[in-house]
Amino acid sequence: MSEYVLQTHNLTKSFKGSKALDNVNLTIRKGSIYGFIGQNGAGKSTLIRIAAGLAFPTAGTVELFGETGGTGLVAARKRIGSIIESPALFPQMTAYENVEANRLLRGIPGKDSVRKVLEIVGLEGTGRKKAKNFSLGMKQRLGLAISLLGDPEFLILDEPTNGLDPMGVVEMRELLKRLNSERGITILISSHILSELYLLASHYGIIHHGELLEQLTVKELNEKCQQYVHIKVDEPAKAASVIQNKLDTTDFEVMPGGVIRLYAHLGHPGKVSTTLAASGLEIQEFMPMGEDLESFFTKRIGGAW
Template sequence: MDDPILKLSRVTKKYKDTNVLNNINMTIKKGQIYGLIGLNGAGKSTLIKIITGLITQDGGNIELFGEHEKDKVEHSRSRIGAIIETPSLYENKTVYENMHINRIQKGIPGEGCIEKVLDMLELNDIKDKKVKTLSLGTKQILGIAMALLGEPEFLILDEPINALDPIRIIEIRELLKKLNEEYGVTMLISSHILGELYHVANYYGIIHKGRIIEEITIDELNEKCKSFIYIKVDNTSKAAVILNKKLNTTNYNVLPDNIIKLYDYIGESGKVTEVLVKEGITVEQIMPMGEDLETYFSRVVEEAKNV
């Protein structure tokens, strides 16, 4: 997983007098599922369009599959599958015809790849239906199907589960995990449904006002978002001994400013307080804490606004 699939260095993009992307540095390594998170207007779609070659950056460099020369980067984009915003579909043509046109546009030989993807996404029952008769969610699935044509090594999905029902969301989640784990497909996924993104991505980048303000692995996120009891006391050394002896736990961290994070006894703050007070500790504050991806993202963005 050490080889970079994508490397962006100081990439910028300006529309009129507005910097949409400002010195973006990003590396996505082989085997990663990179979750791109940001508010509307943060620059997510612009960044994805630059990576896929739909628009050009004003400054900075793009390296793709180890290539950095412009012509070679463009050639390497044939190894990418992508769905960006709303899929581009021919409404008066059938599902199969849309797949066929997309195959030709990508220069993929033979029609076997179409049947393979239709089977994978269980779309055979509707392959002869015209796109205009499909629900918004099914059109989204069709967009993902077209992105998978040609067995791409790098899959870029912008809001892939938009308008999908809960059952389909789970199916797509499992499909993406399978593509990553069994076939080694690297992915960049942008989504507003952060709870679902958490179940798929193993690396995250938070973009705000055209800047990547934080990148974090799933393990680092879990550590930061881990549920714990926040305890502020008058004597952390003595409190730590009491936690060891009276509550039989060493699952805590002692921090500056007389704070302890206790990762056991979640939901039993009263018991922890009782034991500490009984042993002569002054408990100034005690409360359960912890975050999910959504609340963590909101906090990081809010802190960025105040910088």
């Protein structure tokens, strides 16, 4: 059984002589959240559409769950859920009616699955309210509910937080984290919001003018960016012991002057500060440091983001 959900092999897509994808070799491991980063026109949506079976490559192959063609690839795509561009909803229907209509269209057995996916995304209590009266965040969650029909193992999401207000972005992020951690769903997510991707993704791919420039884990990204939390407390030795034993990491340094550079738990600064304070330490300085993520990606693509 393949350890990868998605692999592309020299994937190329040309439009009127111009390459939207140029020999792309992308790999997404099972259980990961893969942040796909690139400017408009970089090739993100083209690759996503090919992976979902909505477009065909000019050259190269797509491998899903170890399947590369024929009936095997068709069957593998049944294990995928996706939101590509805006969710296609029936505006005059309720949330339940929208999901039920999609269930019937796709031939998915079991009406109970409708209630199940609405509960997962928090829309089980919308009653007779029509989709046309939903907020943008609710519409995105309804689209996600539809994509979860059939219990997919892999979600492909193209700009799922686009246009959401800050609260909607947070809700979507937490929902995707739960789907990944509690249900083991692998997620491919493209987004322009780099700070948001950093709080969500475990792996990254950077694409520019159809070329996949780099793939890296969040740990590798932190090392390249030298991201860390700068911590100054009244008892550095005690803080080092607390970090190692209570936060369960040795990924830190005690610098001259007793300043601690913590390279772990970057996405959970509140947990770090709370743990230190609960251990009786006086926190004098506490701030994220290092190169800005947006600056890193801008440098990597060789121009303005």
